[in-house]
Amino acid sequence: MQSLGELLSRGLNLPFPGPVIGMLLLLMALRLPVVHEPVAACANFLLSHLSLLFVPVGVGVMTHLGLLGQYGVRMALVIVLSTWCGLAVTVLVLRAFQRRNANDA
Amino acid sequence: MPKFVELWVYLSATPLFGLTATLVVYVLAQALYAHLNQAAWANPVLWSVVTLASLLTVTGVDYPTYFSGAQFIHFLLGPAVVALAWPLWERRIALRQHWRALLAAATVGGVAASGSALLLGWLVGLPTDVVLSLAPKSVTAPVAMGIADKIGGIPALAAVFAVVTGMVGALSGKALFGLLKIPTDAHGWMARGYALGTAAHGIGAARAMQVNADAGAFAGLALGVQVVLASLLIPLLFRLF
Numbered sequence: 001m002q003s004l005g006e007l008l009s010r011g012l013n014l015p016f017p018g019p020v021i022g023m024l025l026l027l028m029a030l031r032l033p034v035v036h037e038p039v040a041a042c043a044n045f046l047l048s049h050l051s052l053l054f055v056p057v058g059v060g061v062m063t064h065l066g067l068l069g070q071y072g073v074r075m076a077l078v079i080v081l082s083t084w085c086g087l088a089v090t091v092l093v094l095r096a097f098q099r100r101n102a103n104d105a
Numbered sequence: 106m107p108k109f110v111e112l113w114v115y116l117s118a119t120p121l122f123g124l125t126a127t128l129v130v131y132v133l134a135q136a137l138y139a140h141l142n143q144a145a146w147a148n149p150v151l152w153s154v155v156t157l158a159s160l161l162t163v164t165g166v167d168y169p170t171y172f173s174g175a176q177f178i179h180f181l182l183g184p185a186v187v188a189l190a191w192p193l194w195e196r197r198i199a200l201r202q203h204w205r206a207l208l209a210a211a212t213v214g215g216v217a218a219s220g221s222a223l224l225l226g227w228l229v230g231l232p233t234d235v236v237l238s239l240a241p242k243s244v245t246a247p248v249a250m251g252i253a254d255k256i257g258g259i260p261a262l263a264a265v266f267a268v269v270t271g272m273v274g275a276l277s278g279k280a281l282f283g284l285l286k287i288p289t290d291a292h293g294w295m296a297r298g299y300a301l302g303t304a305a306h307g308i309g310a311a312r313a314m315q316v317n318a319d320a321g322a323f324a325g326l327a328l329g330v331q332v333v334l335a336s337l338l339i340p341l342l343f344r345l346f
């Protein structure tokens with residue numbers, strides 16, 4: 001089921017990366033109750049080991065040590081600050097909506 | 106001793122080495138993390154990466170050799186993104202109810218993360234291709250690589266930025282949310298998880314899943330939304346300017 005989504009998505013030349021189209025296709029396919037059980041088992045297995053899947057790319061950091069040595073401090077600063085910015089903005093926007101809903105109710 | 110060296114040379118040249126090393130190190134890191142009551146600083150991704158990178162440096166195995174084995178794990182990232190459809194489906198009712206708030210938060214948060222990275226990167230004088238690689242940093246690594254490739258960044262560097270971003274989010278999220286006085290009730294967990302998924306993609310989501318099931322689910326949702334938004338908006342905006 002998932003490899004079908006992957007294959008389909010790779011074949012279509014759209015602006016999305018392949019797996020994203022696969023996800024949208026799977027979301028549509030979930031309207032059919034038949035696929036629920038195998039998809040749930042497979043998805044829960046994959047997602048429970050999600051952090052493991054990032055390790056190989058992460059180790060790739062070592063191949064850019066030259067660039068990191070040159071700009072490392074600045075890159076780290078940019079990443080840390082912008083990540084905090086993203087986290088704070090998202091959480092505050094969502095809280096604002098939640099508070100408004102609570103007031104309406 | 107020579108026997109051992111020969112054996113090591115043989116083993117380190119086979120794809121099996123990268124695969125086994127990754128799995129063993131990760132299992133150990135995970136065990137340590139569980140042992141330390143899931144303290145944020147003991148993040149298993151961070152320590153697995155540090156351990157493996159040191160291991161490769163000490164043994165002199167180069168990254169392509171390692172990756173020839175580890176790619177079997179790396180490949181699963183694609184299907185994992187596809188698998189995100191499941192948690193989305195499971196929460197379709199909450200999704201339908203709150204879709205405006207969730208979409209607004211994802212858009213504003215994503216733009217804030219990406220925009221601040223571009224602006225700061227430019228301000229501190231990083232080279233253009235490095236700055237461009239920063240744009241998709243809050244999207245999960247495989248997708249970030251695809252986006253960076255489209256807008257003229259360096260895909261490998263984009264993946265690194267994405268991973269580091271995820272770790273920063275996973276490590277500091279709790280402290281930051283505490284500082285912003287986000288509660289730990291149902292609504293609070295939803296907002297915390299969703300923010301982690303938006304700004305720190307899969308690594309943030311993995312952390313959220315370990316801390317609270319609702320936070321994890323909304324982190325997974327945010328990660329999916331962010332993937333769609335970023336892969337649609339970032340290349341589009343860069344084509345306009």
